Amino acid sequence: MNTIKFIAIFSLLVSAEAIFGHENSPHTPRSTPVVKEQKPWGIAGDAKAAARTIMLRMTDDMRFTPRHIEVREGETVRLRAENKGEVMHEIVIGTRAELDAHAALMKKHPGMEHDEPYMAHVAPGKRGDIVWQFNRPGQFDFACLIPGHYEAGMTGTITVLPRKP
Template structure:
């Protein structure tokens, strides 16, 4: 699967769950481990509205995994597409595909409060429960 190169500009598209962030604005890195047990650890992440966070996905398994941030409805829809087109190439700033034993980063600016989800949408993984939640707490007054 081709991946964005460091020289390619990141498309900044506002999503319900935020917008692509700038690495120099990251104040916190959260490591999320992925395994062949089809689980993320931690499964729940809490951030503050306005935070730019680096989600560092560590694949501790022996097969490819990914982490994709979105709403439950968007992830359900994307998972269905992936089942129909398993070789589908996709690369957005809110996802990271991570080969076995490797790490991948998502730099994301959470500019909207709410409850969002993340998942591995590789066919079979999502259906096996490889999901988690992100709570974006409102900004401090």
């Protein structure tokens, strides 16, 4: 095999590993306390304060079910994401702009590890929780930012309704 063919084949193999590396990489559970940092879409919540659990199903057809959820301003909820597929999925909460920027970063660095309280990485057949206090009204988003999943439409919306008077 000539050198040029070898370099081309090697480059393809390395690229494939980089593209799919994040998908199969294990994400270890958080071992440090959650840092409660205010975000436009809320702040990390206390599990004891979770008023309800909202089940979200993730599948290999690159969809969340349900794709839209509603919560009330001030409500702390547990988002429980169940991966019913055969590949790694994740759920990340944010604004559309934040998710777009994070997805672009994931494309450039697919093996990067990240662990924030507004995201959960879920292996096939497993589930992951996000406990979040939605303390600001508005329209927010959630998505799977694993390269290719976001682009395939693995997204959803969260409407945070104003507090009841």
